[in-house]
Amino acid sequence: MSAPVGEAPVQRDGSGKPRTGRRVRQVRELGILLALVLLVAVTTLYNPGFLMAQNVRDLLLGATLLTILAVGQSMVLITRNVDLSVGSVLGLSAFAVGVLFVSFPGLPVPLAALAGVLVGTACGLVNGLLVAATRVPALVVTLGTLYIFRGIDHWWASGRQINAADMPPAFLGIGRATVLGLPVPALLALAVVLAAGWCLSSYRSGRELYAVGSDPHAARLAGIPVDRRVFIPFVVNGSLAGLAGVLYAARFGTVDATVGTGLELEVVAAAVVGGVAIFGGSGTVYGAALGALLLTTIGAALPVLRVDAFWQQAIVGLLILVAIGLDRLLALRTARRLRGGGSRGA
Amino acid sequence: MTAHPQPPPLLSLVGVTKSFGTVHALQGVSLDVCAGEVHALCGENGAGKSTLVKAVAGVHRPDAGHIEVAGTPVYFSAPADAQRAGVAVIHQEPTLFPDLSVAENIFMGRQPLARGRRIDRAAMHAECDRLFARLSVRIAPDRPARGLSIADQQLVEIAKALSFDARVLVMDEPTAALSGTEVDRLFAIARSLRDRGTAVVFISHRFDEVFALCDRITVMRDGRHISTDPVSDLSMDAVVRRMVGRDVDTLFPKEDTEKGRTVLEVEVLTRAGVFSDVGFRVRVGEIVALAGLVGAGRSEVVRALFGVDRYDSGTVRIAGSLLPPGRPAAAMAAGVALVPEDRRNQGLVMELSTGRNATLTRRWALSRFGLLRRRAEEQAARFWIERLQVKAGSLTEPVATLSGGNQQKVVLAKWLATEPRVLIVDEPTRGIDVGTKAEVHRLLSRLAGQGIAVVMVSSELPEVLGMADRVLVMSEGRITAELSREEATEESVMHAATTRAMEVSG
Structure with missing residues (x-):
């Protein structure tokens, strides 16, 4: 059945109906942006010093790690999986970089950084293989590796702490360097966000991640290599957690075995607040990055607003509930609207 | 439609065999489907139709035998292989990605690419519009698949098949959830595909549709190919006879029992869209079977009368006293027991x-x-x-x-x-081996003899005919026939089960 005869002219959607799918997604990310702007505005009104260049720089620097981790986590979440081990992976990578500098003081900085990323890649490889090959739920697998990686970290460190004095100034400089007034790590995070967002939206393999998360069974029937599409996000996420570990070491200069403990839930929270569905299939890394920025900004704004630090976690929790409630509301409204406008015989 | 010339058949199954454990789902099935024909596949539930479809779709790999497309043997190790060979399958269960757009659903894995292997979204949407124009429907390419009606979901599936120039299109019970006009539209599309030289395989339980649409009919039973004939050589009765033709033997040790007074009385029970005007009485010592095809609404009726599901109107009486709706505890107290169909999850x-x-x-x-x-x-x-x-x-x-x-x-x-006092059993012997089946049947028969009224929902005709004192046949939410033990035959039950409810009520 090739070259159909009597082809009807191509009809553009000329009914003036809004292209619903994309609009909803935009609304979702706009919502977070709006919340962010509102928060910054209120805080600045209260204390005009909040928007000073140095403060903004600190804020962006602070959001860097969470943003990079949230991007990786989103890719995993989109395939209907989760990676709880990222905090441990970050810790392991950060410590590995520190140990490398202690053992080989003359080591070139890029090589050490690469080594840190590769440690993360290896961890991601383990997670991905376990999830894809054994088909054990990712929640369980990565809960296991969370403790295993952390255990390795503790065994390796055996109580040691690596200090800024052990690391070359060139390496520590990464954490402080700026380009056009913006911190280099923040620019790096931005590059990660844009690259991941581009891959997810414009390449077949990226779209297939959404397909797998949306309906794994249907994905198999559509001929998508489901196991491979589940595996790769874990590896990418591991690498990004490794990168975050390197940046951690460069920024803080002090590394021990407890670095990154408990970070995983904050990362998942950032992604969920940013509109990434916990059951896969929808959300963007842009949203997740905005979510990370929002959480960090809340952390910075509350002391300025003289809100007790104890409230910070409760507010983050509330935000998660609001985000999920908003998603549900939007989904219901879209569903109602879509049911109205199905196909029409031409 | 003009007479077909005889090129090699587009799709051939040659001695295809497939077993799952001890269950022989397909046993040496051979079948030819030609270009430009709509080929019906008929058989009871469990006859092996869906397994055959999955073998053709590359989901199951045959244990023995092979499949040919246009005369060339093909070996599908994954659904993608079947697609590449030009075989499109519309499965019974939905296979769309609810979160993705309609266009992405159609082109997933085969999106048109621009420079740098980037997805060319504009080209994809244009191509999508063109496909829908060919089907004479309009669905916005960028709306998400979530919320599409079943009919529209099928149109998306058909558009997907068109998009990779499928030479063979298999539709597994596509009309089960469609309204009359939607069925007509689907048939028009199927005919136009056929006229362009596609081989269409059509599976349906509705004989009126099979006879209206199809050119040839293949009957399967117990995983075997029984017959393939042109529609003009067949009558509905002949097809039914071939579908059910097997022995009803001593598997069913039915004892004659003393029938007492009426204990269960159901009147005009209705739940909008699920079942309507269902009424029947069951007496002490009686076994009444609710027969019909899967999806006819039988389980829903018994669940409603037991109080698990709600109903909109109608009454249920136990020994004369009214049973309050929606309260299983009250039903249990009144002496009703429901043995559900899905024993792993519900029983x-x-x-x-x-x-x-x-x-x-x-x-x-x-x-x-x-x-x-x-x-x-x-x-x-x-x-x-x-x-x-x-x-x-x-x-x-x-x-x-x-x-x-x-x-x-x-x-x-x-x-x-x-x-x-009233025992309701839903598919009492599903998934049970033959020996145990007879034991369960003996037990039901003995219980009836001890003065329990038994309501048995069953999709297995031999069981219905062998065990029931009376058979109520349901189709599309209505009781379409009430047959005494003497009147109930495989033909009469199957006929009532495949009648469209409209014809009865109208």
């Missing part, structure tokens, strides 16, 4: 012990001051387990360790322990 608590499961319905009677008395519980369990001859290693083992047949007996024990 048993798989992790609990056999003994606990058997006494779950009587936990208040067996307790003192709200605490279960272990001794009483164990005695009660042992009594029923022995009476039903459940082969369980120990009463304390989880019930999940038992075989399917024994699990079913535990479910029965659980409900018999409440000493019901």
Whole structure:
């Protein structure tokens, strides 16, 4: 059945109906942006010093790690999986970089950084293989590796702490360097966000991640290599957690075995607040990055607003509930609207 | 339609065999489907149609035999291989990605690419519009698939098939959830595909549709190919006879029982969109079968009358007194027991012990001051387990360790322990081997003899014919026939089960 005869002219959607799918997604990310702007505005009104260049720089620097981790986590979440081990992976990578500098003081900085990323890649490889090959739920697998990686970290460190004095100034400089007034790590995070967002939206393999998360069974029937599409996000996420570990070491200069403990839930929270569905299939890394920025900004704004630090976690929790409630509301409204406008015989 | 010339058939199955464990789903099935024909596949539930479809789709790999497309042997190791060979399958269950756009659903994995292997979204949407124009429908390419009606979901699937120039299109029960006009539109599309030289395989339980649309009919039974004939050589009765033709033997030890007074009385029970105007009476000592095809609404009726599901109007009476709707506890107190179809999920608590499961319905009677008395519980369990001859290693083992047949007996024990007056069993022997089936049947027959009114929902015709004193046939939510034991034959039941409800009521 090739070259159909009597082809009807191509009809553009000329009914003036809004292209619903994309609009909803935009609304979702706009919502977070709006919340962010509102928060910054209120805080600045209260204390005009909040928007000073140095403060903004600190804020962006602070959001860097969470943003990079949230991007990786989103890719995993989109395939209907989760990676709880990222905090441990970050810790392991950060410590590995520190140990490398202690053992080989003359080591070139890029090589050490690469080594840190590769440690993360290896961890991601383990997670991905376990999830894809054994088909054990990712929640369980990565809960296991969370403790295993952390255990390795503790065994390796055996109580040691690596200090800024052990690391070359060139390496520590990464954490402080700026380009056009913006911190280099923040620019790096931005590059990660844009690259991941581009891959997810414009390449077949990226779209297939959404397909797998949306309906794994249907994905198999559509001929998508489901196991491979589940595996790769874990590896990418591991690498990004490794990168975050390197940046951690460069920024803080002090590394021990407890670095990154408990970070995983904050990362998942950032992604969920940013509109990434916990059951896969929808959300963007842009949203997740905005979510990370929002959480960090809340952390910075509350002391300025003289809100007790104890409230910070409760507010983050509330935000998660609001985000999920908003998603549900939007989904219901879209569903109602879509049911109205199905196909029409031409 | 003009007469077909005879090129090699587009799709051939040659001696295809497929087993799952001890179940032989397909046994040496051979079948030819030619270009430019709509080929119907008929058979009872479990005849092997869906397995055949999955073999053609590359989901199952045949144990023996092979598949040919346009005369060339093909070996599908994954659904993608079947697609590449030009075989498109519209499965019974939906296979769309609800979160993705319609266009992405159609082109997933085959999106048109621009420079740098980037997805060319504009080209994809244009191509999508063109496909829908060919089908004479309009669905916005960038709306998400979530919320599409079943009919529109099928149109998306058909557009997907068109998009990779499928030469063979298989539709597994596509009309089951469609309205009349939607069916007409689907048929028009199927005919136009056929006229362009596509081989269409059509599976449906509705004979009127099969005869209206198809050129040839293949009948399957018990995983075997029975016959393939042009529609013009067949009558509906002939197809039904071939579908059901098997022996009804001593599998069904039905005892004659004394029929007493009416104990269950259902009147004009209706739930909008699910079933309507369902009414029947069951007397003491009687076994009444609710027959019909899967999806006819039988399970829904018994669930509603037991009070698990709600109903919109109608009444249920037990021995003359009205049963309040939506309250299973009241139904149980009035002496109604429901043995559900899905025993793994609804009938048993798989992790609990056999003994606990058997006494779950009587936990208040067996307790003192709200605490279960272990001794009483164990005695009660042992009594029923022995009476039903459940082969369980120990009463304390989880019930999940038992075989399917024994699990079913535990479910029965659980409900018999409440000493019901009305016992409703939904598909009592599904997934049970032949030997145990006969045992379950003997048990039901004996229970009827002891003065219990039995309502049996069953999709297995031999079981219906062998066990029931009366057969109520349902189709599309309505009772389309009430047959006495003498009147009930495979033909008469199948005929009533495949009648569209409209014809009866109108």
